[in-house]
Amino acid sequence: MTETLVKVDLTKSAYENENVHNRWHPDIPMIAWVKPGDDFKLECYDWTGGQIKNDDSAEDIRDVDLSQVHFLSGPVGVKGAEPGDLLVVDILDIGVFEEQQWGFNGVFAKQNGGGFLTEHFPEARKSIWDFEGLFAKSRHIPGVRFAGLIHPGLIGCLPSRQLLGEWNTREKALFDTDPERVPGLANMPYAPTAHMGRLQGDAAKQAAAEGARTVPPREHGGNCDIKDLSRGCRIFFPVYVDGAGLSMGDLHFSQGDGEITFCGAIEMPGWAHLRVDLIKGGMAKYGIKNPIFQPSPIKPTYNDYLIFEGISVDEQGKQHYLDVHIAYRQACLNAIEYLKKFGYTGAQAYSILGTAPVEGKVSGVVDVPNACATLFLPTEIFDFDIKPNANGPIQAVQGSELPIAFWNK
16 A cells, blocks of 8 residues: 555645645755655645635635745655755656545736736636546636646755755846836745744744745756646656655646646646656766656647747837747737637636647747747637638637636735
């Protein structure tokens, strides 16, 4: 029988659970130790720790306290792991809790996190997605149903003290270039809402004051939001501290490449079954400073796509030099405008691109001055034909919209 190292009670606050944490710091104690070759299970809260409810209001999305996130299960120590090794993690299985067969997607208010297209969608919105085995559908977005590719948005190992210092120094330098920017350029350490796992007393207070926020991906892995890290995937993580210190959370039922609405996947609590191993000295052997992975052999099979292009010319017509960020934004905006022709609102289309298994690609970065990014939208997820034809688009979905909450603080 595989041991469950972390169990969560969704009726209680994540702050009451000593086997989770919401900051990165090398002093956070291991919650358990395993050997290379061992397998185990971890249960996880949703990334907000239960702040979002299954209802038709977006007020909880508007009011969510982002200084609390993400709540991570772990860290798990691996015996014999040393700095410079590679921790090999196999995701054997991953799934939803029987008692919560739903998840949520959020468009965050510009003043509270924002998103990839926050200038176009500045207010908070929410969609609830019900799970039907492998599939998800939403009462807030009619006409669409797709198979999920369940994965952890966030998984990684503890940083060394040196690496933590590098993170805080470089992110503070960026933050200081425009400290009043909304949304902010980076998220600095913030002690009041830190949960440092089993670390207690003055040591916990000190670590909370310098612990790195979990929002971005970094050299150790972290919040990479790679949808292909699903069951059957193998990941190779750089090890920076003795024992490695593996933690994970932020589970997604499904996500489009880029997680563009920020809370851009179908977020959920759930569980994962993992196995670990070690490659001694693997970082130097393979020249690795960021994780690499082998994707899952299991993924939703869609054979027909519409592919939307974007180039590095922004919405005001300004030319940028090989800017793939702007190019992908334009590809997303082009897809949204297209879907609006079938009766979706812009916010509904935005949510589809964040939750459905769309493929984002950097298609060209050599043809100056324009980079080309593409978004592959599977046509088979819709229950009507979205392909262009001589008769024009049908008005397939009318009269619905995502719940919205206006910023009034």
